Amino acid sequence: MDYIEAISQSYDLVLKLEDRGKIANYIPELAKVGPDKFGVHITTVDQLKFGLGNYQEKFSIQSIAKVLSLCLAYKMQGEKIWSRLGVEPSGTGFNSLVQLETDNGIPRNPFINAGAMVIIDILLSNLGDPKMELLKFIRSLTNQQNIDYSRTISNSEKSYGYRNVALCNFIKSFGNLENEPEEVLNFYFDLCSLEASCEQLSELFLFLANNGKTKHDNTQILSLSKSKRMNALMQTCGFYDESGEFAFKVGLAGKSGVGGGIIAIHPNQYAIAVWSPKLNEKGNSFKGMRFLEEFTTLSQQSIF
Numbered sequence: 001m002d003y004i005e006a007i008s009q010s011y012d013l014v015l016k017l018e019d020r021g022k023i024a025n026y027i028p029e030l031a032k033v034g035p036d037k038f039g040v041h042i043t044t045v046d047q048l049k050f051g052l053g054n055y056q057e058k059f060s061i062q063s064i065a066k067v068l069s070l071c072l073a074y075k076m077q078g079e080k081i082w083s084r085l086g087v088e089p090s091g092t093g094f095n096s097l098v099q100l101e102t103d104n105g106i107p108r109n110p111f112i113n114a115g116a117m118v119i120i121d122i123l124l125s126n127l128g129d130p131k132m133e134l135l136k137f138i139r140s141l142t143n144q145q146n147i148d149y150s151r152t153i154s155n156s157e158k159s160y161g162y163r164n165v166a167l168c169n170f171i172k173s174f175g176n177l178e179n180e181p182e183e184v185l186n187f188y189f190d191l192c193s194l195e196a197s198c199e200q201l202s203e204l205f206l207f208l209a210n211n212g213k214t215k216h217d218n219t220q221i222l223s224l225s226k227s228k229r230m231n232a233l234m235q236t237c238g239f240y241d242e243s244g245e246f247a248f249k250v251g252l253a254g255k256s257g258v259g260g261g262i263i264a265i266h267p268n269q270y271a272i273a274v275w276s277p278k279l280n281e282k283g284n285s286f287k288g289m290r291f292l293e294e295f296t297t298l299s300q301q302s303i304f
């Protein structure tokens with residue numbers, strides 16, 4: 001079945017399913033989003049572009065942005081970043097404190113909150129204007145100038161982010177942050193507040209399906225080896241404590257966020273983004289997960 005047919009059939013099927021998920025409400029602004037939003041968009045390396053539903057509406061991409069901050073830090077600093085964080089699935093919640101105690105402040109991977117904070121610290125130490133330079137980097141991936149941070153979302157998270165404050169201070173206490181926790185947290189909340197549509201996301205992430213090179217201007221963003229490693233990390237650590245399940249049922253590299261978005265990559269083929277705000281008990285989009293499972297089944301294309 002071709003991609004358009006597989007997307008159309010999967011979309012219709014999942015649209016009718018009872019949504020047993022719940023909107024994330026620990027960030028008050030996220031709770032205001034329409035619970036029935038559902039969008040999907042694919043961009044392939046040979047430039048097929050196809051979307052359905054709310055695919056042009058921007059939403060809060062939350063942890064999906066952690067892939068982009070990691071790309072920039074990895075591009076700038078290379079393999080030495082791995083002395084400060086690991087590449088193993090954590091097997092615990094994304095905002096867990098317990099492992100940090102036994103691991104002496106070295107986060108298990110860059111996609112749990114602790115790991116993303118260490119990456120943010122690296123950007124703060126190595127860029128003159130980190131917030132703007134990260135945004136410039138992200139926009140350059142697709143030429144989309146209207147991707148931006150949301151002050152409303154970041155302020156909303158800032159005012160309730162007690163656990164992230166604890167995590168950040170905890171890492172600092174082990175000496176694994178060069179900058180002050182307050183600075184790291186401010187940038188971390190801004191990172192999580194980035195907004196993009198499914199259409200923009202699938203275009204942003206296409207370079208990871210294209211061996212590290214953008215399609216719109218042929219820029220080698222990451223080397224072949226780094227691009228492969230980014231996909232490997234998404235495959236093993238991209239879905240909180242449900243990464244194994246995603247590999248098992250969907251079979252793509254990917255990353256989710258508590259805004260209900262998922263980006264998934266099939267190397268050498270496509271990037272596909274799906275958004276539906278209600279989350280399953282592991283924090284991943286209930287319908288998004290189901291949609292991608294149907295899609296890889298019907299298209300008979302996965303990385304395995």
Ligand code: GLU
Pocket residue numbers: 061062063064094095113157164192256257258259
């Ligand atoms: N800003 C969210 C937090 O730190 C990100 C969570 C997520 O999307 O995984 O709690």
